[in-house]
Amino acid sequence: MAIVGAGGKMGARLIALAMDRPGLRITAAVETGGHPSLGRDAGEASGGPRLGVAIGADAATALSTSDVVVDFTTPSATTALIPKAVAAKTALVIGTTGLGADAVAAIRRAVAAIPIVYAPNMSLGMNVMFKVIADVTRALGAEYDLEIIEAHHRQKRDAPSGTALKLGEILADATERRLDEVAVYARHGELGPRAPTAIGIQAIRAGDIVGDHTVLFGGPGERLEITHRASSRDTFASGALRAAQWVAGKPAGLYDMQDVLGLK
Numbered sequence: 001m002a003i004v005g006a007g008g009k010m011g012a013r014l015i016a017l018a019m020d021r022p023g024l025r026i027t028a029a030v031e032t033g034g035h036p037s038l039g040r041d042a043g044e045a046s047g048g049p050r051l052g053v054a055i056g057a058d059a060a061t062a063l064s065t066s067d068v069v070v071d072f073t074t075p076s077a078t079t080a081l082i083p084k085a086v087a088a089k090t091a092l093v094i095g096t097t098g099l100g101a102d103a104v105a106a107i108r109r110a111v112a113a114i115p116i117v118y119a120p121n122m123s124l125g126m127n128v129m130f131k132v133i134a135d136v137t138r139a140l141g142a143e144y145d146l147e148i149i150e151a152h153h154r155q156k157r158d159a160p161s162g163t164a165l166k167l168g169e170i171l172a173d174a175t176e177r178r179l180d181e182v183a184v185y186a187r188h189g190e191l192g193p194r195a196p197t198a199i200g201i202q203a204i205r206a207g208d209i210v211g212d213h214t215v216l217f218g219g220p221g222e223r224l225e226i227t228h229r230a231s232s233r234d235t236f237a238s239g240a241l242r243a244a245q246w247v248a249g250k251p252a253g254l255y256d257m258q259d260v261l262g263l264k
Contacts, residue, residue, distance in 0.1 A: 001244055002028035002066035002090075004081060006055050007037030007045065010072040010095070013237040015046040021241055028062030029055045032077065063088035067248045070240050071096055079103040086113045091250065093243045094118045095236060098158035107254065115250040119257040120162030122239030126213065126228045127257040130170055133215050133226060137174035144219040145194065146171045151204035151212040159203040160185065163213055168199050171215070 001018060005011040006029035018024045029042035035057075043051030056062065063069055063084055068091040071078055078096040083106070085092045091114055094107070107118055121127065137146070148171075150164040165179075172179040177197055184200045211230040216223060230236070239257060246260045258264050 005073040012046040111254040147200040147216040
């Protein structure tokens with residue numbers, strides 16, 4: 001396995017957890033040119049024992065020596081990485097959030113040649129929640145208002161989170177709506193009564209919150225709230241490592257964590 005973004009917070013946790021995970025061997029660790037971690041031993045840079053793999057800037061070489069690459073970087077870095085993975089015929093696990101249309105289009109082209117696991121959230125618990133809320137939405141019916149509240153740390157750049165948007169898409173599909181037509185992302189001023197078909201998505205940014213997501217179902221005389229709270233980045237790193245082990249050797253195609261967990 002190669003890890004791209006090895007000098008970042010998620011990269012460090014991926015390295016630390018992978019070193020203790022049976023069946024995984026880190027063959028390469030990659031960072032951008034000029035990053036202060038370049039040249040350091042990947043294990044020591046992650047706060048663990050020496051691994052014998054130096055963090056480098058040559059992604060193409062790293063991919064050529066690996067069965068799978070795990071990418072938690074930035075949208076632009078992910079977009080640049082995808083054709084390199086295709087050229088090396090290396091399976092890819094993408095945990096980068098906030099991907100735009102260019103990156104998504106690159107993924108859709110690449111899956112004709114390589115297997116890719118792409119998910120807005122790698123947490124095992126959150127992916128179970130994805131499945132559960134669809135069933136709850138259909139069971140409760142149209143009388144229940146649908147709201148999503150997400151909270152993340154002050155450094156998060158995109159809003160709403162990719163996970164919140166995924167939750168919104170699931171709610172919209174379960175009620176036969178289009179999220180781009182019914183989503184309400186902020187409320188202020190004199191708005192009038194709530195539209196019965198609206199799906200509210202509200203974002204909070206504060207402190208060092210790792211990631212909280214709540215889906216609120218508001219009905220006559222009651223409300224139901226389903227919440228997932230991540231207290232450590234390890235939950236995302238562990239899910240990504242599980243995806244890496246699962247996708248290695250799979251046929252070319254686009255997969256998500258529902259595939260990895262056998263929930264489909």
